[in-house]
Amino acid sequence: MSKSINQQVFYDPTGKRWRLSLSLGLFIGIILLTLISLTINNVFRIYSINSTIRALTYDSQRSKNIQRDIITNYTYTYEEYVSFKEQSDIIDQVFFNSARPELQDGQINLITKSGEEFERIHKFINDNTPSINSNLQISDINYDKKYYEFRDNSYTLTTLINNQKYHSNFIKQIKKHILDQNYSGVSLSFREITFADIDKNSLYSFIEELDSVLPQSRINLSIPTEADISKVKQVISKVDSLTIQINPIKNSFAQTKDLNQIDQNVQKLLKEFSNLPVSLMISSDNAIFTYQNNELISNQPISYSQIGDLISKNGLKISSDENQPQKPNYLEYSQDGYDFKIVLTDSVYHYNTLHLLDKSLGENVTAIGYSDLGFEDPLSWDIINTNDINVRQEIIQKLKFNTFIDKKGIGDIVTPSADPVFGERKIEFQDNLAVHQEIITLPKMPKHILHKLIPIPLPLLLMMVLIQFTHRKYLIFSKNMM
Known part of the structure; x- marks a missing residue:
């Protein structure tokens, strides 16, 4: 049965x-x-x-702990946007590199930024942090090709200023753009190599005419630490504030600047222009130098998150120059017949920079901050947000590699799904300067969710x-x- x-x-x-x-x-x-x-x-x-994708940062949503303004500049990349959102609770001023000079029909016109990247950041500020002071920055760095590359019809700011016949038309366009976007002012930003070529009489003529068409207290001059003081002195009566750019990286690894040299140059400028409000803009742009047979092939920026990947995958050790301990730490490795050296402008370097500069900062230094958003060591913002040396030393003994965006398109965004565990660094100090760092443990990176699901036909096929x-x-x- x-x-x-x-x-x-x-x-x-x-x-x-x-x-x-x-x-x-x-x-x-x-x-x-x-x-x-x-x-x-x-x-x-x-x-x-809704742009709620956030890169993870140390002690996010912290309060601001220093009285000086914290500043940065912005060139409209998605990595910058993510970093800016994370630091917006402490940032007071932003210099937007949203315009550049370009030759068109015999005139040099002001070409302004527009589109999704432009609208996103300005909408975020208007909706969430309207107290942030926004300024237009016109720079010798083309915002479309950020790292010193120019199209054939793109003019540098220096070239424009040295040709006085173009001044009036260009200045009218600057005024219109500032008023249209409700910027607080305009910053003219020069790199070391271009400021050396500028004609000081043409610079004076340009700034004088610009000053005559703008409301009061609108013009900022941004210069490198090695700027010719005589050129600055000639125009200083026409500008309302000064920004000093601090960058240790030059055209080769061997030319990397010592912090003592930078500090001396900054002190000279501060002493010379003690009656003018001064901002210090410290670079957070790491650089990778590529050599073949001891010949320099290229010099490119590299983000701290990319450096973290190299350290994690290849077990790289951080080195320092024993003869010049005030130079940035660096990494070196070889691959496929090339030798690579990476200069680190990380939180350890920023700790040293701020520690040295603290001794010489007078009351006229009203603001301090970092350039090159999206490339920085995320712990650097916590270094700049405190004057307590013990807190700073505690911060740099942690290690964090930021989690950034793969692609900006919908469906291709990578986000963290869990908080990271900090790594640990052993820092060697001499007279409270960090002269060497050693990685003890790497941070445990969060798991990621890739916002591009497997298409339905594939699981059905498997079924x-x-x-x-x-x-x-x-x-x-x-x-x-x-």
Whole structure:
């Protein structure tokens, strides 16, 4: 009797009941997979649209702890946007590199930034941090090709200023752009190599005319630490504030500047222009130098998150110059016939920079901050947000590699799904300067969610293969039961 019942239950020589059950299960599975996929995709799209993707930072949502303004500049990359959002609770001023000179029909015109990247950051400030002071910055760095590369019809700021016939038309366009975007002022920003070529009489003429068309207290002059003081002195009566750019990186690894040299240059400028409000803009732009047969092939910026990947994957050790301990630490390695050296302007370097500069900063230094958002060691912002040396030393003994965005398109954004665990550094100090760092433990990076789900056809294909395999096994089982 028992055998007869089993035969009735399992006996299905044509497989109709089995196929019907599988078809029903497959139909329900398709509906469930579709609903789950659409739900998750919509959630991720909402995150993307609302720009809530955040790079993880140390002690986020902290309060500001120093009286000086904290400043930065901005060239409209998505990495900058992520970093800016994380630091917006302590940033007071931003210099937006949203315009550049370009030759058109015999005139040098002001070409202004527009589009998604432009709208996103300004909307964020208007909606969330309207107290931030926004300024236009016109620089010798083309905002479309950030690192000193120019199209054939792109003019540097220096070239523009040295040609006085272009001044009036260009200045009118500056005024219009400032008023249209409600900028507080304009900053003219020069690099070391270009400021050396500028004609001081043309510079004076340009700033004098610009000053005559703008409301009061609108002009900032941004110069490198090695700027010719005589050129600055000639125009200083026409500018309202001064920014000193602090950057240890030059055209080769061997030319990397010593902090003592930088400090001396900064002190000279501060002493010379003690009656003018001064800001210090410290570079956070690391650099990788590529050599072949001891010949320099290239010099490119590299973000701290990329450096973290190299350290994690290749076990690189951080080195320091024993003869010049005030130079930045560095990494070196070889690969595929090339030798690489990476100069670190990380939180350890920023600790040293601030420690040296603290001794010479007078009341006229009203603001301090970092350039090159998106490339920085995330702990550097906590270094700048305190004057307590013990707190600073505690911060730099941690290690953190930021988590950044893979791509900006919807469906391609990578976000952290868990908080990281800090790594640990051992710092060697001499007279409270960090002369060497050694990585003891690496940070544990968070798991990531990739916002590009596997297309539905793939899981369905796998399901169909599984069904066919199971069906064949069932038919064999059914025949055996006969």
